Amino acid sequence: HAARAATATFVVHEPSMNDRRAADAALAEALEGALQRAEFTVLYQPIVDLASGRVVAAEALLRWNHPLLGAVPPATFIPVAERSGEIVGIGRWVLEQAVDEVARWRRAGLPLSVTVNVSPRQLREPQLARDVLAVLARAGAPPESLVVEVTESAMVDEAVEIAALRRLRAEGVRIAIDDFGTGYSSLQYLTRLPVDVLKIDRSFVAQLDGTAEGAAIAEAVIRLAQILRLTTVAEGIETERQAAELLDLGSERGQGYLFSRPVAPEQILALVRAEEDVAA
Numbered sequence: 026h027a028a029r030a031a032t033a034t035f036v037v038h039e040p041s042m043n044d045r046r047a048a049d050a051a052l053a054e055a056l057e058g059a060l061q062r063a064e065f066t067v068l069y070q071p072i073v074d075l076a077s078g079r080v081v082a083a084e085a086l087l088r089w090n091h092p093l094l095g096a097v098p099p100a101t102f103i104p105v106a107e108r109s110g111e112i113v114g115i116g117r118w119v120l121e122q123a124v125d126e127v128a129r130w131r132r133a134g135l136p137l138s139v140t141v142n143v144s145p146r147q148l149r150e151p152q153l154a155r156d157v158l159a160v161l162a163r164a165g166a167p168p169e170s171l172v173v174e175v176t177e178s179a180m181v182d183e184a185v186e187i188a189a190l191r192r193l194r195a196e197g198v199r200i201a202i203d204d205f206g207t208g209y210s211s212l213q214y215l216t217r218l219p220v221d222v223l224k225i226d227r228s229f230v231a232q233l234d235g236t237a238e239g240a241a242i243a244e245a246v247i248r249l250a251q252i253l254r255l256t257t258v259a260e261g262i263e264t265e266r267q268a269a270e271l272l273d274l275g276s277e278r279g280q281g282y283l284f285s286r287p288v289a290p291e292q293i294l295a296l297v298r299a300e301e302d303v304a305a
């Protein structure tokens with residue numbers, strides 16, 4: 026009987042774990058060389074000033090188009106690339122693309138900044154800050170044109186990551202905490218971290234329904250940011266009502282499908298030019 030029970034347990038649990046491991050291994054293998062095979066592109070999602078509706082920045086978002094698998098979402102492949110270490114090379118490439126774009130936008134006379142997601146693995150690379158500054162210098166983009174987005178979970182090793190962020194910030198690169206409020210860190214670290222921007226996770230934006238309860242977390246994050254003199258960017262704004270409520274609560278900036286989906290880099294220029302034409 027004991028043997029049968031053990032077998033039953035084995036049958037119930039093992040296949041799903043194997044499947045997941047096999048899927049991860051297959052993805053990890055498919056990711057190898059994907060950069061060289063030019064399977065990645067970067068899209069840019071506008072970040073707007075909520076009061077004026079003007080585009081002030083854009084977030085670089087990686088896209089992977091595999092010849093057989095098709096479009097694989099970042100939420101699926103980034104964690105795999107993180108575990109395999111591929112994220113270091115891929116992330117470096119995203120950074121180069123994004124910095125080239127922001128240099129182009131600025132040469133065209135548009136004072137936009139670009140935000141780039143940096144993974145925990147990249148933050149722990151000892152030469153990250155030096156690399157980032159070199160990429161900026163080579164493209165002729167000022168450090169002020171770049172915002173590095175990190176998540177609370179990136180802060181696991183603290184001292185190492187904080188040192189990298191401090192170096193970047195000392196040179197003028199701004200630091201944003203992404204998906205703020207969804208991690209497990211204590212609020213205490215906010216006063217120690219070199220931070221400029223809090224991004225309010227879209228799960229809190231989705232709760233904005235005109236009630237005080239729905240607004241509680243977004244409001245608390247905005248107040249906290251105001252006291253610490255940080256800028257807030259609300260993520261995942263899909264409705265006019267959410268945008269209006271966030272502006273009311275005091276969030277300066279927003280991002281979401283209401284304004285634009287992530288688009289090709291040329292379209293960012295077109296979007297801003299169209300705004301200027303309306304204003305003129």
Ligand code: C2E
Nearest residue numbers: 086087099100103119142143144261262263280281282283
């Ligand atoms: P994130 O950095 O929080 O990026 C915002 C995500 O929300 C993007 O998903 C964006 O397309 C999506 N989004 C924007 N507006 C809306 C909206 O109104 N409604 C909804 N439902 N979603 C919206 P995406 O592009 O699939 O990226 C998912 C995550 O993958 C990112 O979340 C980020 O954590 C990661 N990621 C993307 N690109 C990179 C990268 O180059 N490097 C690293 N390390 N991570 C990346």
Ligand code: MG
Nearest residue numbers: 084142174203
């Ligand atoms: Mg982000």
Ligand code: MG
Nearest residue numbers: 203204224260
């Ligand atoms: Mg986010």
Ligand code: MG
Nearest residue numbers: 203204226227
């Ligand atoms: Mg996210």
